[in-house]
Amino acid sequence: MAENVDSLSGFLASAVDAAKRAGEIIRKGFYATKHVEHKGQVDLVTETDKACENLIFNHLKELYPTHKFIGEETTAACGVTELTDQHTWIVDPLDGTTNFVHGFPFVCVSIGLTIGKIPVVGVVYNPILDELFTGIRGGGAFLNGKPIKVSSKRELMSSLLATEIGTKRDQLTVDACTQRINRLLFKVRSLRMSGSCAMNLCGVACGRLDVCFELGFGGPWDVAGGAVIVREAGGEIFDPDGSDFEITSQRAAASNPYLKQALVKVLQESD
Numbered sequence: 001m002a003e004n005v006d007s008l009s010g011f012l013a014s015a016v017d018a019a020k021r022a023g024e025i026i027r028k029g030f031y032a033t034k035h036v037e038h039k040g041q042v043d044l045v046t047e048t049d050k051a052c053e054n055l056i057f058n059h060l061k062e063l064y065p066t067h068k069f070i071g072e073e074t075t076a077a078c079g080v081t082e083l084t085d086q087h088t089w090i091v092d093p094l095d096g097t098t099n100f101v102h103g104f105p106f107v108c109v110s111i112g113l114t115i116g117k118i119p120v121v122g123v124v125y126n127p128i129l130d131e132l133f134t135g136i137r138g139g140g141a142f143l144n145g146k147p148i149k150v151s152s153k154r155e156l157m158s159s160l161l162a163t164e165i166g167t168k169r170d171q172l173t174v175d176a177c178t179q180r181i182n183r184l185l186f187k188v189r190s191l192r193m194s195g196s197c198a199m200n201l202c203g204v205a206c207g208r209l210d211v212c213f214e215l216g217f218g219g220p221w222d223v224a225g226g227a228v229i230v231r232e233a234g235g236e237i238f239d240p241d242g243s244d245f246e247i248t249s250q251r252a253a254a255s256n257p258y259l260k261q262a263l264v265k266v267l268q269e270s271d
Contacts, residue, residue, distance in 0.1 A: 003115055003120065004138075005136055005137075005138050005139040008113075008120055008121055008136045008137065008138075008139065009136060009139065011064075011113050011120075011121045012121050012123065012134060012136050014059070014060060014063050014064075015060070015089075015111045015113065015121060015123040016123055016125075016132065016134060017059065018055070018056040018059040018060055018111060019056070019109045019111055019123045019124075019125040019132070020125060020127075020132075021055055021056075021059065022052035022053075022055050022056050022093060022109045022125075023109055023125050023126075023127030024127065025048060025051050025052050025055065026048060026052060026094060026100070026107060026109065026127050026128075027127040027128065029047075029048040029100070030100060030103065030105075030107065030127075030128055045094070045097045045100060045101060048093075048094055048100070049072070049073050049093050049094045049097070050073050050093075051093075052093030052094055052109060053071045053072070053073040053074065053091060053093035056071075056089075056091050056093060056109070056111065057069050057071060057074075057089075057091070060089050064087065064089075066087070067086070067087040067088065067089055068081075068084060068086050068087065068088040068089070069081075069088065069089050069091070070083065070088060070089070070090045070091070070220065070221065071090075071091040071092075071093065071221060072091070072092050072093065072218060072219065072221045073093060075219060075221075083114065083117055083220065083247065083248055084117075085115075085116045085117060086115075087113065087114075087115055088113070088114045088115075089111065089112070089113055090111075090112045090113075090114060090119075090220050090221050090224035090225075090247075091109075091110065091111050091112075091221055091224075092109070092110040092198065092218075092221035092222055092224075092225075093109060094107060094108075094109065095107065095108050095109070095110050095124075095196045095197060095198045095199070095221075095222060096108060096194075096195050096196035096198075096199065098195055099194075099195045099196065104195065105126070105128040105129055106126070106194045106195050106196045106199050107126060107127075107128060107196065108124050108125055108126040108127075108196060108198050108199055109123075109124070109125045109127070110122075110123070110124050110198040110221060110222070110224065110225040110226065111123045111124075111224075111225050112220075112221075112223075112224025112225040112226075112227065112228060113224075114224065114247065117247065118137070119137070119224050119225075119227045119228045119247065120136065120137040120228060121135070121136055121137070121228060122134065122135040122136075122224065122225035122226060122227065122228030122229045122232075123225055124198045124199070124201075124202050124225045124226055124229060126199065130144075131143060131144060131202075132144050132145075133148075133202040133205065133206070133225075133226075133229050134229070135205075135228040135229035135230075135231070135232035135233070136228070136232065137228060137231070137232070138232075139232065140232050140233075141205055141228075141229045141230075141231075141232035141233035143202075143206050148205055148206040148207070148233050149205075149206075149207065149233050149234045150204060150205060150206075150207055150210075150230070150233050150234045150235040150255075150256035150257070151204075151207040151209075151210045151256050152256065152258070153210045153256060153258065153259060154258040154259070155262075156187055156188055156211070156259055156262040156263065156266065157187065157188065157189065158189050159188050159189055159210035159211055159259060160188070160189055160190055160191075160192060160208070160209050160210050160211075161184060161188040161190070161191050161192070161209070161210065161211045161212065161213075161263075162191070162192045162193065162194060162200040162203060162204075162209045162211075162212040163181070163184075163191065163193060163200075163212060163213055163214060164193055164194075164195065164197060164200070164214045164217070165177055165193065166214070166215065166216045166217065167216075167217075167218070168216060173216070176271075179270070180267070180270045180271070183266070183269065183270040184266060184270060187266045188211075192209065197214050197217050197218075197222040197223060197226070197252070198222060198223070198225060198226045200212040200214070200226075200254075201223065201225075201226025201227065201229065201230050201237070201252075201254050202226055202229055202230075204230055204233075204235055204254040204255060204256070205226070205229045205230045205232075205233035205235055205254075206233065207256075210255065210256060210259055211253070211254070211255040211256075211259050211263045212253065212254050212255075213240045213252065213253035213254075213263065213267065214251070214252055214253075215240060215250075215251050216250055216251070217250055217252070218250070219248075219250065220247045220248050222252075223237075223247065223252050224247060226254075227245065227247065227252075230254045234256070234257065235254055235255060235256055235257070236254065236255055236256070236257055236260045237252060237253070237254045238252075238253055238254075238260060238264075239251050239252070239253065240252070240253040240263075240264070240267050241264065241267070241268070242260075242261075242264035242268075253267075
């Protein structure tokens with residue numbers, strides 16, 4: 001990879017700037033009175049999503065006109081954008097939309113930069129808790145400027161696990177999910193569902209969580225930022241079946257280095 005930590009830190013500074021500006025929009029929307037009618041909720045989320053994505057993309061496009069962009073909102077509107085080897089910014093303008101609607105403070109902006117399809121810069125910013133997670137490939141991971149690292153737990157039984165139900169509510173998916181959770185509850189200390197894939201990854205990176213996994217999330221924008229942060233904090237990011245992490249697969253798991261095999265084994269048993 002041509003880029004070194006110095007050149008990546010310039011990209012990081014730009015991403016942090018964009019995330020903080022988008023965070024302002026989220027913060028205002030979060031504390032605004034939300035309409036109770038369903039349409040009102042959806043509109044508020046969509047407006048906030050789109051405003052944040054536009055702000056981030058315009059900010060970065062001005063600085064890096066040759067770079068490619070993949071965002072949740074643009075992908076939803078224009079169909080799937082293929083990930084190439086070129087410098088590509090992958091953005092979730094508002095991860096945790098249900099949380100946002102309910103005023104539950106686990107919401108964030110997630111920005112990742114990939115080069116050669118590898119995530120190399122990650123920013124996850126929760127403007128409600130004012131937590132800024134950052135990571136550069138080869139340059140460490142930080143929370144509000146202080147270095148972070150994954151937990152040192154070695155037993156799954158004493159671990160805190162995060163997962164999500166996902167967006168599908170068909171009987172088959174729900175049954176598979178609840179059965180998996182049933183089995184997992186006997187293998188870990190406890191289980192959390194924060195409602196944000198990006199926040200779960202950052203939770204593993206800073207040691208609040210020991211393991212997390214999610215099957216069938218929205219797209220690469222959910223994991224592009226967090227993937228760098230987990231790795232740089234000394235953690236592992238991988239497919240829940242134990243194979244290599246694939247950014248476009250809509251499947252991801254993360255853990256400290258000691259718990260990967262145990263998590264994979266339990267997930268295989270529970271499927």
